[in-house]
Amino acid sequence: MKVIKLISKNVFRHKLRSILTIFGIAVAVMAFGLLRTVVTAWNAGVDASSSSRLISRHAVSFIFPLPFSYRDQIQKVPGVTGVSFANWFGGKYKEDKPENFFARFAVDAETFMELYPEYLIPSDQLDRFKKEPNSCIIGKKIADQHNLKIGDIMTFTGDIYPGTWDFTIAGIYTGKDKYIDETQLFFPWSYLDERVKSIPGYGSGLVGWYIMQIDNPKSASEVSQVIDGMYLNSTAKTKTETEKAFQQSFVSLSGAILVSLQLISYVIIGIILLVLGNTMIMSARERIREYAVLKTLGFTGTTIAILIIGESLTISIAGGVLGLLLTFPLANGFGNAFPTIFPVFQVLPSTIFMMVGFSLLVGLAASIFPSWKSSRISIVEGLRQIG
Amino acid sequence: MSTLVQVNQVSKIYYRGTIEIPVLQNLSLDVPEGEFMALMGPSGSGKTTLLNLISGIDRPTSGSIVIAGTDIAKLNETQLAKWRSQNIGFIFQFYNLIPVLTAYENVELPLELTNLSKKEKKQRVEGVLNIVGLSDRMDHYPKQLSGGQQQRVAIARAVVTDPTLIIGDEPTGDLDRKSAEEILNLMDRLNREFKKTIVMVTHDPHAAEKAHVTRHLEKGELMVNGDGK
Ligand SMILES: Nc1ncnc2c1ncn2[C@@H]1O[C@H](COP(=O)(O)OP(=O)(O)OP(=O)(O)O)[C@@H](O)[C@H]1O
Numbered sequence: 018m019k020v021i022k023l024i025s026k027n028v029f030r031h032k033l034r035s036i037l038t039i040f041g042i043a044v045a046v047m048a049f050g051l052l053r054t055v056v057t058a059w060n061a062g063v064d065a066s067s068s069s070r071l072i073s074r075h076a077v078s079f080i081f082p083l084p085f086s087y088r089d090q091i092q093k094v095p096g097v098t099g100v101s102f103a104n105w106f107g108g109k110y111k112e113d114k115p116e117n118f119f120a121r122f123a124v125d126a127e128t129f130m131e132l133y134p135e136y137l138i139p140s141d142q143l144d145r146f147k148k149e150p151n152s153c154i155i156g157k158k159i160a161d162q163h164n165l166k167i168g169d170i171m172t173f174t175g176d177i178y179p180g181t182w183d184f185t186i187a188g189i190y191t192g193k194d195k196y197i198d199e200t201q202l203f204f205p206w207s208y209l210d211e212r213v214k215s216i217p218g219y220g221s222g223l224v225g226w227y228i229m230q231i232d233n234p235k236s237a238s239e240v241s242q243v244i245d246g247m248y249l250n251s252t253a254k255t256k257t258e259t260e261k262a263f264q265q266s267f268v269s270l271s272g273a274i275l276v277s278l279q280l281i282s283y284v285i286i287g288i289i290l291l292v293l294g295n296t297m298i299m300s301a302r303e304r305i306r307e308y309a310v311l312k313t314l315g316f317t318g319t320t321i322a323i324l325i326i327g328e329s330l331t332i333s334i335a336g337g338v339l340g341l342l343l344t345f346p347l348a349n350g351f352g353n354a355f356p357t358i359f360p361v362f363q364v365l366p367s368t369i370f371m372m373v374g375f376s377l378l379v380g381l382a383a384s385i386f387p388s389w390k391s392s393r394i395s396i397v398e399g400l401r402q403i404g
Numbered sequence: 405m406s407t408l409v410q411v412n413q414v415s416k417i418y419y420r421g422t423i424e425i426p427v428l429q430n431l432s433l434d435v436p437e438g439e440f441m442a443l444m445g446p447s448g449s450g451k452t453t454l455l456n457l458i459s460g461i462d463r464p465t466s467g468s469i470v471i472a473g474t475d476i477a478k479l480n481e482t483q484l485a486k487w488r489s490q491n492i493g494f495i496f497q498f499y500n501l502i503p504v505l506t507a508y509e510n511v512e513l514p515l516e517l518t519n520l521s522k523k524e525k526k527q528r529v530e531g532v533l534n535i536v537g538l539s540d541r542m543d544h545y546p547k548q549l550s551g552g553q554q555q556r557v558a559i560a561r562a563v564v565t566d567p568t569l570i571i572g573d574e575p576t577g578d579l580d581r582k583s584a585e586e587i588l589n590l591m592d593r594l595n596r597e598f599k600k601t602i603v604m605v606t607h608d609p610h611a612a613e614k615a616h617v618t619r620h621l622e623k624g625e626l627m628v629n630g631d632g633k
């Protein structure tokens with residue numbers, strides 16, 4: 018059909034203008050995609066967390082520990098099928114640079130990995146971890162980043178817990194899918210507890226938080242109430258919530274930043290709309306005389322609207338696809354550059370869907386005004402235009 | 405000869421805001437079938453306005469225009485568009501070809517509104533391009549053609565649908581003498597050989613000579629001059 022031919026010929030009438038517009042859209046779509054990916058990467062911890070796991074922490078703050086003795090009591094709560102616990106260790110690895118930072122925890126070696134089936138580790142490595150007091154398990158990304166293998170020794174300078182800490186790598190875990198954080202280190206809590214006994218001013222038998230496996234996610238709030246009720250009158254009151262809610266309370270600290278990133282991503286969509294709208298209005302205005310000629314020949318306003326909408330969509334889709342193709346290598350580079358800030362940096366299907374969707378939407382929206390206007394021009398007026 | 409175009413008591417008033425600009429007043433004109441008529445008159449006398457009304461791209465304020473039995477003032481926009489595509493071939497002063505389409509594609513354009521088969525379309529387009537003498541320029545774009553050649557493409561586009569009436573608004577107005585002569589000879593041929601009815605506006609007395617009859621328009625009214633009648 019001639020209309021399609023005319024659309025494609027019109028797109029390349031002003032080659033430079035169209036190419037610049039397509040590139041403008043591509044860059045904007047890419048920026049949108051990256052911003053969305055930053056937001057989703059930030060939320061990845063929350064999304065990956067399980068709703069059948071509960072976290073109990075000190076009611077006042079996460080930084081105050083809970084007594085080890087709670088473990089056996091919590092174990093007896095109906096609905097709880099497994100209990101583990103962990104402490105935030107901190108410390109410094111190598112030079113004090115952001116890229117050397119990653120999360121390090123002291124965990125209950127006997128139970129921890131059972132409660133986190135999404136961390137995959139060969140059983141012989143896990144056995145070694147359970148047996149060797151100063152061993153550790155690290156995520157695959159950390160192993161790759163620092164070129165570490167099983168048997169290597171990692172040395173940390175403690176901050177919360179002073180001293181020099183050496184851990185032998187007993188195992189390397191991988192995530193069950195690409196949305197799982199592979200940038201953590203776990204070492205046996207028993208080793209930490211043993212060492213703090215010899216540090217003046219540090220008490221032993223203290224736990225950062227408890228992790229409970231429950232048999233039914235629906236009973237999460239009842240189980241939480243029962244646990245918190247048990248310690249209502251003790252000095253270390255607990256606050257129990259689902260792991261999701263717990264993760265969320267961290268993420269929400271940076272909520273303002275996330276909201277502004279999201280806002281900026283929508284502003285970018287607005288900018289593409291203006292760029293394409295401007296191009297389409299310019300093109301339509303230049304061609305008023307041609308549209309009047311087409312109408313004289315007997316073509317209707319609908320055909321003219323289709324010409325303009327088709328041209329706008331062609332440009333926006335070309336820009337969108339190009340932007341999408343540019344996003345993947347860039348997101349990979351970005352994720353590799355900051356593996357520990359964004360342990361999981363994946364362009365989600367929902368982001369791809371939004372990028373494509375917004376490209377289409379922008380293409381349509383940018384052509385509404387010029388196509389409406391051009392399809393309604395009177396032939397006599399159009400022919401009088403000097404062009 | 406039967407009357408093809410009947411313009412009855414037509415008035416056209418343009419409005420600029422609340423100001424009325426009367427252009428044509430109670431104008432009547434008959435064009436017999438097979439006629440080649442030239443319309444002359446000073447600038448601003450309403451020649452283009454009259455052509456626009458006859459070709460159905462503008463509507464009269466009052467009066468009726470009947471062409472081959474159809475009162476075109478009574479048609480709605482869509483009907484009028486269809487009517488134009490079947491009945492009118494328009495030749496403009498500035499050719500008005502679509503710059504991104506080749507000569508062939510420009511001529512083929514009006515056929516998109518017909519139900520002709522691909523093969524029939526091809527035959528027609530090649531046929532009319534042959535008549536206007538541009539068979540060897542089919543794949544050229546307008547900007548690769550001279551003014552005279554572009555106007556010949558425009559004529560081919562105007563006749564490819566085999567319209568009832570050919571309308572030309574100063575078709576030679578932008579051309580040199582030689583090219584103008586070629587265009588006029590072509591229109592003469594369309595009239596004689598293909599029995600096309602032609603109404604053409606011109607400022608050029610030499611061009612008017614090619615027509616059978618010349619009518620003069622003065623301040624929106626036709627002069628009684630009987631030239632050729
Ligand atoms: N759309 C319009 N709005 C207002 N006035 C108009 C419009 N179109 C034409 N006119 C006026 O109508 C009058 C006749 O215009 P028209 O174009 O028909 O003249 P013309 O005889 O073709 O002149 P020319 O030889 O210069 O082409 C002029 O005074 C013109 O200004």
Ligand SMILES: [Mg+2]
Pocket residue numbers: 451452453573
């Ligand atoms: Mg005129």
